[in-house]
Amino acid sequence: MKELTQKPQNIVLVGDAFVSPDTMEQAVQQSTLCCGRITKLMWGGSDKQEFTSRQLKLERNGPEAVPYADGLDEVIGEAEVLLVHFNPVPRALIEKAPNLKVILTCRGGMEHIDLAAASERNIPVLNVIRNAEPVADFALGMMLDLTRDIALSHRKMREGVWMKSFYNSDHLMTLSSHTVALAGIGNVGSALARRLLALGVPVIAYDAYTSPEKLEKAGLGAIKLVDSLETLFEQGDIVSLHLRLTSDTEHMIDMQYFSRMKKTAYFINTARGGLVDQPALVEALQQGCMAGAALDVYDSEPLAVDDPLLQMDNVLLTPHIAGTTVDAIPRAPFLLMREVDRFLADGVTDRVVNHVSITLE
Numbered sequence: 001m002k003e004l005t006q007k008p009q010n011i012v013l014v015g016d017a018f019v020s021p022d023t024m025e026q027a028v029q030q031s032t033l034c035c036g037r038i039t040k041l042m043w044g045g046s047d048k049q050e051f052t053s054r055q056l057k058l059e060r061n062g063p064e065a066v067p068y069a070d071g072l073d074e075v076i077g078e079a080e081v082l083l084v085h086f087n088p089v090p091r092a093l094i095e096k097a098p099n100l101k102v103i104l105t106c107r108g109g110m111e112h113i114d115l116a117a118a119s120e121r122n123i124p125v126l127n128v129i130r131n132a133e134p135v136a137d138f139a140l141g142m143m144l145d146l147t148r149d150i151a152l153s154h155r156k157m158r159e160g161v162w163m164k165s166f167y168n169s170d171h172l173m174t175l176s177s178h179t180v181a182l183a184g185i186g187n188v189g190s191a192l193a194r195r196l197l198a199l200g201v202p203v204i205a206y207d208a209y210t211s212p213e214k215l216e217k218a219g220l221g222a223i224k225l226v227d228s229l230e231t232l233f234e235q236g237d238i239v240s241l242h243l244r245l246t247s248d249t250e251h252m253i254d255m256q257y258f259s260r261m262k263k264t265a266y267f268i269n270t271a272r273g274g275l276v277d278q279p280a281l282v283e284a285l286q287q288g289c290m291a292g293a294a295l296d297v298y299d300s301e302p303l304a305v306d307d308p309l310l311q312m313d314n315v316l317l318t319p320h321i322a323g324t325t326v327d328a329i330p331r332a333p334f335l336l337m338r339e340v341d342r343f344l345a346d347g348v349t350d351r352v353v354n355h356v357s358i359t360l361e
Contacts, residue, residue: 001124004081004101005344008036012079014069014087016043017051018329019106024083027333032341033081043069043087052320055086056301058112059245060274063090076100084112085332091117104340106130106332108187111245115354126351128339129187130332131323136191138322139270142294143238145316146266147175152313167314168291171264176200181236183229183253184271185210189242190220197222206232233260238268245272251299253277258284265290270322273297282308285315296322 003009011028015021021040029035044051057065068088076082076097082089083104091114094100100123105113108129118125145151149166156163166172180196182189182205193203197220204224215223226232233239239261243249254277261267267290269276278299284290292314301320309315323329339351 001101001344003034005032005034008034009080009101010037010039010078010099011035011081011083012039012041012072012075014041014043014072014082014084016085016087017046017048019085019332023330024085024106024333027337028083030334031337032344033337039075039079041069041071041075041087043084051086052301058086058088059109059272060111060250063088063112063114068093083333083336086112089113089118094118094121094123102126104336106336108132109244110353119354124352125354126336126340126343127353128332128336128351130335131325131328132187132191134325134328135188135270135322136195138296138318139188139192139240139268140195142268142270142296142316143178143180143240143266144175146268146292146294147173147178147238151316168264171291176202178202178237179204179235181205181226181232181239182207182223182242183232183239184242184244185215185220185223186242186244188271189240190218192240192242193220193223204232204235229257230260233257234262236265237262238266240268241271241275243271243275245274250274251277254280255284255289258289261290263288263291267293268295269293270296273299273301278309285309285312292316294318296320 013021013024015024021042025038025040044054054066066088072093073096076093078099079097080099080101081104082100085106089103089112094114094117103113103118103123103125105127108127110127113125115125152166153163176199179202182193182203185193185205185207189205196203204226206226206229212225215221226235241253251274253275258280276299281293285293294316296318297320309317
């Protein structure tokens with residue numbers, strides 16, 4: 001892998017409506033990669049709504065679900081470094097790339113890349129968590145809103161109603177009086193936990209891939225781990241979802257979990273809409289299994305105009321914007337190349353997502 005910094009590399013960049021190939025080029029040129037020929041392509045056009053449609057197909061059905069960029073077939077054969085944002089990298093494309101040494105993607109999710117195919121070729125795949133901070137900020141904002149009826153009060157005032165009594169008036173409390181339950185304590189969950197702990201909020205979590213020792217090492221030893229997702233839903237005053245969407249987790253959060261919640265509790269999802277059985281959530285809200293919910297993601301986007309969620313005062317809805325800030329997504333290639341530089345310097349990074357056997361020789 002050392003040759004990536006010592007010998008000019010044939011680099012292919014595939015940008016899209018959110019991350020331009022020009023930005024990718026700037027990031028690559030500022031890195032320690034030895035840049036040879038750089039080829040820039042676009043996956044689709046500049047229509048962000050159309051991009052979102054393709055994104056959802058990839059997240060639910062994998063890298064074969066949507067065609068990759070036009071022109072990629074013609075250049076992949078000589079590519080040594082491939083950098084993408086959301087452009088799919090299926091097995092068929094990897095098989096056409098005999099010289100490929102590394103695949104880079106400036107996002108956290110891996111639904112668009114065939115990791116098994118890359119691993120079979122011993123090709124490392126490196127990613128970056130570009131929007132953990134914005135999503136954590138957003139989730140915290142939703143918690144403050146739900147527990148104090150901020151958006152609901154605003155809407156009623158614009159309607160001419162001076163509202164002083166709310167659906168949750170009998171259990172309005174400060175945020176620090178709530179136990180926040182995090183389903184998943186990865187990058188976003190950890191960033192949110194740090195914010196909550198700084199505010200004196202009790203935090204519990206369930207994550208099959210962590211341990212008290214790991215949390216302690218990360219400075220999150222104050223988090224109490226529970227033994228199951230069921231326990232998490234039972235004990236949380238605010239349950240916030242931060243899981244990956246996979247074939248195993250799709251529509252996993254259903255009535256078996258909602259029925260366990262405290263009637264005074266709130267449910268928040270800024271992760272993936274496909275994690276939740278949305279009709280079950282509607283039913284749970286209608287039956288009073290929980291006090292309210294805040295959602296930034298949905299099973300189908302955009303949300304249908306006649307969706308019953310839109311008629312509920314105890315539900316806060318936003319249009320999949322939690323990770324969208326002017327600094328988070330555009331700077332993703334630079335954050336990614338910082339990880340690449342660390343890896344090429346000393347082999348240290350936790351961003352090799354397929355865990356292949358790599359040496360720096």
